Amino acid sequence: MVEVIVEIEKCTGCAHCRDVCPVNVFELKPRDEFPSVVDDPAVAAKFQFRGEKSIVVHGPDCIVCEACLFECEGECITITDDEGKTHLSTYK
Ligand code: SF4
Numbered sequence: 001m002v003e004v005i006v007e008i009e010k011c012t013g014c015a016h017c018r019d020v021c022p023v024n025v026f027e028l029k030p031r032d033e034f035p036s037v038v039d040d041p042a043v044a045a046k047f048q049f050r051g052e053k054s055i056v057v058h059g060p061d062c063i064v065c066e067a068c069l070f071e072c073e074g075e076c077i078t079i080t081d082d083e084g085k086t087h088l089s090t091y092k
């Protein structure tokens with residue numbers, strides 16, 4: 001089964017993952033729902049953090065098209081495919 005993980009500390013809430021995913025793996029939630037999460041300072045130095053965070057809601061539906069991996073500002077999405085291979089995000 002495919003596994004999709006978002007490192008929430010690095011998620012800027014840019015919503016690119018949600019917008020490009022063809023199978024609705026991601027959902028954006030208000031930042032207030034994660035009061036204990038500290039935004040990653042290295043990501044904050046490069047990008048503005050919005051008022052939301054992305055969470056994985058339909059991870060097993062992922063078809064490993066990799067679209068989200070190139071759009072993720074925080075480079076915080078990791079996908080493990082059916083064969084156990086890891087796919088990391090690299091912002092284009
Ligand atoms: S790699 Fe998976 S999670 Fe990412 S956009 Fe494609 S289907 Fe969606």
Ligand code: SF4
Nearest residue numbers: 011012014015017072
């Ligand atoms: S693309 Fe990355 S940084 Fe942007 S909302 Fe999705 S997980 Fe967060």
